[in-house]
Amino acid sequence: MYNVPNENGRFGDFGGKFVPETLMLPLEEIEQELTKALADEQFKAEYVHILQEYSGRPTQLTYAPNLTAKLNGAKIYFKREDLNHTGAHKINNAIGQALLAKRMGKKKLIAETGAGQHGVAAATVAARFGMECIVFMGEEDIKRQELNVFRMKLLGAEVVPVYSGNRTLKDATNEAIRYWVQHCDDHFYMIGSVVGPHPYPKMVREFQRIIGDEAKRQFLEREGTLPDVVVACVGGGSNAIGMFYPFLEDDVILVGVEAAGKGVDTPYHAATITKGTKGVIHGSLTYLLQDEYGQILEPYSISAGLDYPGVGPEHAYLASIGRVRYESVTDEEALAAFQLVAREEGIIPAIESAHALAKAFQIAAMLRKDETVLVCLSGRGDKDVQAVMNDLKGGLDIATTHNS
């Protein structure tokens, strides 16, 4: 039976708590409260109720008829996390952690954000639950995701620009942890992905597994069987863990898709499992991009949400035992999928999700028509439209391939 992490927060060799002593007791307190909350039917009911009446869950399972026909292979389904309130799966976790913070009597939230989706989700739940919220965001990401910055401020959060390192998600997370070390007595640190010290990877999985639980039920209702392949993008890996977890003990091929940026053979990528080695980042032992001396390297991806040099320790474990296959998709392939899904299915996906979609289409094209591929469409692409427009300089790549 699949039963990780253990009591020390280890997924096999991976995970653990590599943090300054100051944070050990706060982590222990979160772990104890999480255990109680997960065993408390009232807590779970409140979590589900808020997801339904505030975020619009369950999200739909959408069949993609045009792409299925075009690719002439497996039937393609999307799990529509883009239809969530705030436009991505991040809200599932934010609501769960906010409820936990409330249980613990904490009214101030700290969050880090890359693309801004988790920052927006954190700011949103802070507004909803009457909490304060401070979001750390790399200066580079602030430039890339201007709209989300304004959105967070509109929701009443304070956005703190981070100027260290490459000024992206890794650095924002460093700064959020430093702030937490100083304010751990009255602040709750709401991590946005399945990363960080124990119990965060487990906690975020528990609050994201609703994606896979719903998808599995919906898929069975629709097709009478489980999908042959399930695909999700992996930065830190929260939508992927949420999607994969309920399928881990089923006969289903699971594929995680990392960002290959300009190519995994160039220095410009964020393909942590594909190219990384074992190391410690943000309190957890996992795979990471680093040099031979253990200095962490700056990752690169067109997608701010995948631009992270580490990966959740559970993904590192799933890769090491061979249960999940991890592949990668370049900026260019993701951009093509972004436009393809818009044109063929009338859905503009987040550029992060476009990585999963690109890989899913490659896989679907190779399968038989009686086979099925389920993709986690983790977020909507409104936030990326400006950047994609600039990148394409107004000319759409697939204009010539449009089958009118």
Next chain:
Amino acid sequence: MQLLTTAKPMFIPFIVAGDPHPDVTIELALALEEAGADILELGVPYSDPLADGPIIQRAAARALRHRMTLQKAMELVPEMRKKGVKIPIIIFTYYNPVLQLGEESFFALARKNGVDGILIPDLPFEESEHIRKRSAETGISFISLVAPTSKRRIKAIASHAQGFLYCVSSLGVTGIRDTLPDELGEFLEEVKRYSRVPVAVGFGISSSEQVNMLKDRCNGVVIGSALVRKIEQLADKLQQEETKTDALNEFRSYAQSLVAPLE
């Protein structure tokens, strides 16, 4: 590393290896010993120093530009000895560089270079059992930390402490603080009750007034950011032959002035 609790509290300075230049680090160590240092904490620069504030982050960035590594930092120790540094030297490093070097090589290099102790700020008690055991076997002290949040953890950490026990003065990362918390005295009393080794205080200590306030309450003070900031200010002068001696003198005087209350 055997340390006796003396009447006079210890002065434990921290500097970053390779900041502003590896050669200068050796001379700064000597200046600190001349200023009365009892133990030297030699920091290994790291790309993502989670426990450090902006001053030490900047120092790490400067040192990394000189390609300083964990191994090269340890190799500075015998160089310091050649120049006359006699006090115990502790290597302060985040865990990831140790992991990449490999524990075996790390301890072999520490022994070969005469390192007296190691301090790994992101390796808490639960994750350090293996390394603590190895430290005990090789006679290289593993320095443990206790924080104001440690509470029920203090007893276990203190009873396994080697060398000296490092008390984190207040919540937060390293840096310069104008004030220290009122509860610090009480916290130190509790730690001293359980500790069999000297108890030193660090994080935020940056003035002679603070040193004066602490001198009767602990067995040592760790001063990092204040010294590293001084090095930052003197960086150019420290690297030019004609101004170097003056700069080293200024640095030594500054260190002496901070710990004057200990005399």
